[in-house]
Amino acid sequence: MDLDFVTLIPYLHxxxxxxxxxxxxxxxxxxxxxxxxxxxxxMRVLPFKTLRSVAAAYIYIIRGTPLLIxxxxxxxxxxxxxxxxxxxxxxxxxLSINSSGYVGEIVRGGIEAVPKGQWEASQVxxxxxxxxxxxxxxxxxxxxxxxxxxxxxxxxxxxxxxxxTLAITELTMVGxxxxxxxxxxxxTFILVGLIYLFLTSCIGLGLGIVEKRWQVS
Amino acid sequence: xxxxxxxxxxxKSFGDLNVLKGVSLSVKEGEVVSVIxxxxxxxxTLARCICRLEEINSGEIRLYxxxxxxxxxxxxxxxxxVGMIFQQFNLFPHLSVLDNITLTPVKVRSFxxxxxxxxxxxxxxxxxxxxxxxxxxxxxxxxxxxxxxxxRALAMEPQIMLFDEPTSALDPELVGExxxxxxxxxxxxxxxxxxxxxxxxxxxxxxxxxxxxxxxIIEDGTPSEVLTHPTQIRTQTxxxxxLAHFGEQLTKDTSGKDDQxxx
Numbered sequence: 058m059d060l061d062f063v064t065l066i067p068y069l070h071x072x073x074x075x076x077x078x079x080x081x082x083x084x085x086x087x088x089x090x091x092x093x094x095x096x097x098x099x100m101r102v103l104p105f106k107t108l109r110s111v112a113a114a115y116i117y118i119i120r121g122t123p124l125l126i127x128x129x130x131x132x133x134x135x136x137x138x139x140x141x142x143x144x145x146x147x148x149x150x151x152l153s154i155n156s157s158g159y160v161g162e163i164v165r166g167g168i169e170a171v172p173k174g175q176w177e178a179s180q181v182x183x184x185x186x187x188x189x190x191x192x193x194x195x196x197x198x199x200x201x202x203x204x205x206x207x208x209x210x211x212x213x214x215x216x217x218x219x220x221x222t223l224a225i226t227e228l229t230m231v232g233x234x235x236x237x238x239x240x241x242x243x244x245t246f247i248l249v250g251l252i253y254l255f256l257t258s259c260i261g262l263g264l265g266i267v268e269k270r271w272q273v274s
Numbered sequence: 275x276x277x278x279x280x281x282x283x284x285x286k287s288f289g290d291l292n293v294l295k296g297v298s299l300s301v302k303e304g305e306v307v308s309v310i311x312x313x314x315x316x317x318x319t320l321a322r323c324i325c326r327l328e329e330i331n332s333g334e335i336r337l338y339x340x341x342x343x344x345x346x347x348x349x350x351x352x353x354x355x356v357g358m359i360f361q362q363f364n365l366f367p368h369l370s371v372l373d374n375i376t377l378t379p380v381k382v383r384s385f386x387x388x389x390x391x392x393x394x395x396x397x398x399x400x401x402x403x404x405x406x407x408x409x410x411x412x413x414x415x416x417x418x419x420x421x422x423x424x425x426r427a428l429a430m431e432p433q434i435m436l437f438d439e440p441t442s443a444l445d446p447e448l449v450g451e452x453x454x455x456x457x458x459x460x461x462x463x464x465x466x467x468x469x470x471x472x473x474x475x476x477x478x479x480x481x482x483x484x485x486x487x488x489x490x491i492i493e494d495g496t497p498s499e500v501l502t503h504p505t506q507i508r509t510q511t512x513x514x515x516x517l518a519h520f521g522e523q524l525t526k527d528t529s530g531k532d533d534q535x536x537x
Contacts, residue, residue: 178364181325182430183353183382192377196368 062244068235075231076252082145082227083214083256086152090213091206093153094160101165104186112161119158125219127151132223148220152213159209167202168194200271207264211257218253228252276339278303278434278465279324284333286319293319295489296333301434301467301482306460308476308497309469311486312512317469320486321436324467325358338433350382357427361439363419365411365426371398372407375426383430390429397425401455417448421455428459435459437468453479473516477501485509 100112132147171194179189221230232249236242279301286294293316301307309317322328335343337355366374376390398404401421441449453475460479483500485493493500493509504510
């Protein structure tokens with residue numbers, strides 16, 4: 058079998074454009090998903106039962122259904138309610154909501170992993186709930202969350218390939234377009250796969266550095 | 275004058291488990307009270323109710339005449355009244371020794387950083403850990419951690435200090451250094467309640483010893499009354515079992531001798 062990557066050279070600018078869209082979509086989704094996820098996670102640990110149940114149901118549904126279906130519901134379903142989102146916006150919303158379910162669980166787990174004695178010491182020393190959270194619990198919880206949070210970012214980059222089903226010309230979509238012109242399927246998707254691997258490796262590497270620095274300080 | 279601690283008919287249960295079955299107790303200002311008794315007798319729960327870590331089911335807890343057994347008072351108000359030392363130290367692992375001590379004076383008592391630093395240095399000097407001021411908790415031994423925890427609690431200048439088995443999590447050779455600090459504190463006239471299994475220490479340092487069993491205080495008197503001449507069968511049984519571990523020291527008259535309580 059001959060692999061001929063040279064056929065892909067005229068299309069490199071298309072891959073580059075696709076990578077940029079993948080990166081943009083992932084970064085936007087990780088930011089929005091984290092904001093939403095922190096809110097959901099906070100609702101899971103706050104001492105209000107109703108909020109906790111609502112957040113638990115949200116996480117249950119988001120994590121129990123496929124991202125692809127969530128994307129279809131937002132892009133193809135919402136217009137029947139009169140809400141027409143452009144494909145890229147629908148994709149970001151879908152990815153963010155999906156990610157928020159997982160981030161919510163990471164936040165909850167990170168906070169709950171802080172030993173109960175830390176709360177007790179804070180309380181006895183006179184800190185209010187909010188001050189305990191801010192000065193004692195969250196600084197420790199964030200450290201607990203960091204590795205899982207990095208994994209979530211990596212997952213998000215990979216799952217952004219599903220945006221191709223909404224005809225967004227991110228990396229995977231570009232791959233399909235190039236394949237249909239060049240018929241070099243194997244070469245195209247090897248390249249696409251390697252680019253994803255490169256992106257996820259960068260996150261993993263960056264995360265390792267942050268974690269190490271955090272441990273020293 | 276109001277008693278420092280006044281407890282009236284306190285009941286506390288966890289689900290179906292009745293842990294405190296009607297505890298009444300008065301502790302005068304400046305009194306040092308040790309609480310002894312078998313595991314599960316409710317000693318720790320009693321201390322945790324006093325510092326409001328547990329909600330009580332019924333009864334009253336008054337500290338200097340004021341009820342703190344409900345949510346009407348803020349954590350801040352409570353912290354100026356009572357300090358607590360935990361078996362597991364509960365130092366803040368992400369903060370240096372200095373910041374462990376200064377955090378709450380700054381955030382709760384609104385001290386300036388300079389004033390809090392000065393206070394922390396004085397307290398570290400008092401517990402003999404001036405050289406560890408910039409260390410992290412994980413770099414300390416258990417005994418050092420507990421001494422930092424004591425300094426941290428004192429930084430809130432509470433009226434009353436509670437100690438919940440302060441040496442139970444320590445290696446035997448580290449027990450003495452912590453007991454020395456607590457004994458030093460007792461001499462300053464602070465009101466203290468010490469839950470402990472260190473019988474010799476209880477005998478040396480306390481004005482009064484309580485024996486708890488099955489959720490009740492069943493013996494209450496001077497150290498020699500409770501530890502040397504207990505009237506209750508259950509106290510005698512308990513002490514006999516403890517003596518099997520600690521030899522004959524307890525029955526000897528050790529009054530007047532300091533520093534004999536290290537195990």
